[in-house]
Amino acid sequence: MVTEACRKNQITVNGQVAKPSREVFPMDKITFRKDQITYSITVLDIPLNRVGAKLVDIYRKDETPAEAFAHLEMLKLSKEHYRKSGVGRPTKKDRRDLENFDLDNEE
Template identity: 75%
Template sequence: MRIDKYLWCVRYYKTRSIATQACQKGHITVNGQQAKPSREVFPGDKVAVRKDQINYTLTVLDVPPNRVGPKLVDIYRKDETPAEAFGHLEMLRLSKEHYRAKGTGRPTKKDRRDLDGYEIGAADDDLDL
């Protein structure tokens, strides 16, 4: 089975065309080599998928006959993605929300002055050492 079709069948991508584009961009590797969309996958292959800033690693256990339901996905693949990859994504999400909430607009003059004061304060602390 083609790698783009396989990733669509095991629900890593919503459509085959999105899976094909990911292959063309170089986000998919099979056994350590970049995969073209037409690359065949077989049971035992190691597939690495870069999606949403997470590097998923999975092992092909079997080739599905067609797209399977979410409950049946684990029959056809073994997910070996480390837990710290998901922790890294959570840290990225939290760091984006740290300073300003989404949709609050541009920083005000007071916000800008606070930022300038913070940078100067950090430089003064370095001089004391």
């Protein structure tokens, strides 16, 4: 997944587009876009071995502005306001229920 993002030029390290084989060093700034948010992360240190997900925050500092997350939340709310779920075109289940209702009334 990350390799594919690098090939699409979606990841930058210190302002330069990163290739999949690019080495990362402490104090490098990595930026990438995910879910309509541009994340900015600073590498604090490189672990000697692989670490679990809970320990990753020891080696990085997330510098993504809080406004980006607030903007994403506003987008979600605006989509809900535009069209509430369950309103609009019926689903297959709704259509089948309507067909069964019509058949029951004819008898």
